[in-house]
Amino acid sequence: MELPGKTTEIIEKMQKAGFECFAVGGPVRDLLLGRTVHDWDFTTNATPEQIQKVFPESFYDNNFGTVGIKIKNDQGETQDIFEITPYRKEGKYSDARHPDQIEWAKTIEEDLGRRDLTINAIAITYKAYGLYETSVVDPFNGRNDLENKIIRAVGSANDRFQEDALRLMRAIRIATQLGFTIEEKTWEAIRNNASLITTVSSERVRDELIKILSSDYPAHGIKLLDNAGLLQHILPELTAGHGVSQKGTHHKDDVFDHSLKTLASCQNPGWVVRFATLIHDIGKPPAFRERNGKATFYNHEVIGANIARDIARRLHFSREDREKIYMLVRWHMFSVSEFLSDSAVRRFIRRVGPENTTDMLDLRTADRLGSGVKSTSWRHEDFKQRIIEVQKHIPSVKDLKVNGRDVMEVLGISPGPKVGEILEKLFEEIMEEPHKNEREHLLSEIKRLESVFS
Numbered sequence: 108m109e110l111p112g113k114t115t116e117i118i119e120k121m122q123k124a125g126f127e128c129f130a131v132g133g134p135v136r137d138l139l140l141g142r143t144v145h146d147w148d149f150t151t152n153a154t155p156e157q158i159q160k161v162f163p164e165s166f167y168d169n170n171f172g173t174v175g176i177k178i179k180n181d182q183g184e185t186q187d188i189f190e191i192t193p194y195r196k197e198g199k200y201s202d203a204r205h206p207d208q209i210e211w212a213k214t215i216e217e218d219l220g221r222r223d224l225t226i227n228a229i230a231i232t233y234k235a236y237g238l239y240e241t242s243v244v245d246p247f248n249g250r251n252d253l254e255n256k257i258i259r260a261v262g263s264a265n266d267r268f269q270e271d272a273l274r275l276m277r278a279i280r281i282a283t284q285l286g287f288t289i290e291e292k293t294w295e296a297i298r299n300n301a302s303l304i305t306t307v308s309s310e311r312v313r314d315e316l317i318k319i320l321s322s323d324y325p326a327h328g329i330k331l332l333d334n335a336g337l338l339q340h341i342l343p344e345l346t347a348g349h350g351v352s353q354k355g356t357h358h359k360d361d362v363f364d365h366s367l368k369t370l371a372s373c374q375n376p377g378w379v380v381r382f383a384t385l386i387h388d389i390g391k392p393p394a395f396r397e398r399n400g401k402a403t404f405y406n407h408e409v410i411g412a413n414i415a416r417d418i419a420r421r422l423h424f425s426r427e428d429r430e431k432i433y434m435l436v437r438w439h440m441f442s443v444s445e446f447l448s449d450s451a452v453r454r455f456i457r458r459v460g461p462e463n464t465t466d467m468l469d470l471r472t473a474d475r476l477g478s479g480v481k482s483t484s485w486r487h488e489d490f491k492q493r494i495i496e497v498q499k500h501i502p503s504v505k506d507l508k509v510n511g512r513d514v515m516e517v518l519g520i521s522p523g524p525k526v527g528e529i530l531e532k533l534f535e536e537i538m539e540e541p542h543k544n545e546r547e548h549l550l551s552e553i554k555r556l557e558s559v560f561s
Contacts, residue, residue: 110138110233110241113178114147117189118233124161126153128191129215129230129244136226139253140285149191150218150230154211158191171195171209194218197270216246223267223274224281225249225259258282258289264296272303275337276315283319283328294335301336312341313422320378320385326371329385333363344414345385347392355401358478362391369477375469379428383435384470389414390436412437431466434459439470443490450539452490452497457538464494504534508546509553517553529556 110118114130121128128151134144151158155167158174167174171192178187194212212218219228225247232242243250252259258278260267268274275297282289289297304312319328332338339346348362358365370385390411394404415436419429438458442451459467468491472482511526520526533552537544 110231111144111147113187113189115233117147117149117176117191120161121149121151121153121158121191124153124157126151126157126161127215127232128153129232131219131230132222132227135229135231136249136253138231139229139250146187147189149189150194150215151191152194152213152215154193158193172211195221197221215244219244219246220261222261223271224278225252225261226281228261252290256285256287258287258293260290260293260296264293265300268296268300269303272300273307273311273315275300275304275335276307276312276319276332276341279328279331279335279337280315280319280322283324283331284322286324289331297335297337302340304337304340309421309423313424316341316382316422317378320381324371325373325381325385326367329370330367342386342418344389344392344418348388351392351395351402353391353402353404357480362388365477367477369473372476372482373469373473375466375473377466379431380435380466380469383415383432383439384473386415386418386432387411387436387439387470387474389418408437408440431463434463435467435470438467439474441467441471443471443484443486445486445489447490447493449493449497452493453538456494456498457535461498464498468494504530506544507533507537507549508544509533509549513550514553517550518557529553532556 110130118128118130128149130138130147131150132148134147137144153161155172155174159165159167162174162176165174165176172195173190173192176189176191177185178189180186194215194217196210196212196217197208215230219230222228226249228245228247229249230244232244247261258281260278278289278293278297281287319325319332322328329338332341333346345366346363348366351362353360353362353365360368366385366388369387370381373381373384375381375384388404388407388411390407390409390413391404393414394407394410396403396405412433416429416433419432424432438455441455456464468487471487475487476482507530509530511522511530514520514526514529515522518525518529533549533556536552543549
């Protein structure tokens, strides 16, 4: 088992300075599994001040003793940051998020004992003197759990999850990413402590959720969150779909199970599209009505889009991601009839954005598969082809036979938002009826629109 050159370089420098140094945590786990390791974490019996003496260009500005070491390329430019932290032992966690106090530990075994999972409590060092070989410290049999594909908490599972409630999600996320099974006592502790996830910041929850959605089996991860009782605290709007019947429609499952099956069927690699796919029918529970023994969900896409926006804000997604999620949920009920006019196709493209048509079609395909029907139909394929053809002839605001100067001249106004708003309104008109893109007609429309925007 070989460690990368930069890794051994850090360990060797610390050893030559008279200190122990180990690679530790998730990177070691991934190395043992033969997975690609992108970042490395180290631990040592040196203090932060002693570490900085070994690495003068390092930086240290936190309460956990973690020192950042700059890794430079052959040109002397910083290309990565590795982190090295003194051995630690921690006391009580009153808020289920942060230790009340942090103390330096004396041995690597003490440090590993505070970690969350056995497979993350393995340390590797490189003997820089004598025989050049790796040495593994594994006090909790993490390698055995790796071999048997088991997620197991270090020591008392209840203690580990009560120390940091994010570990509840992290255990499920790692199980999802690796395809591992969660050991019985660990699973029981997750279920018993599920409500503690409410003490974790939205940003930390969001990051774990994104990693689950980005895995090879995101629907399995969401199902685990649900079975553990975590999902009701993270996405209560989604779990509201449990037991909401769709009888009388083409759906066989209730809203929640259909949502999971749709996510499982999504072939798009982007987590934003996968998230929108998961919550595309989130408006159905509040929209549910029963008429003549059949379920109806009128305007569920409108209701759902507003709920999706609220969720995205609560989880502190970026503005760009929020807008895309809203759009995908809002317009996922588009028609693919062979009788659609070109203007209707143009309207669809304009609503979702040319750059998002593939993502929207991926959501629709997943929705079909999640409903138990074939992935596509001749109408669906015809619609995809029409999108390609129509986009070849879609104009832009620049193609209008009038411009901003014309608007300002006709209305006698100075440059400002009103000019753009009127041009946008004119563009919407010619998108519907391209033949109206005539200068005289548009000049008269500018005068008419003056009262609309006054």
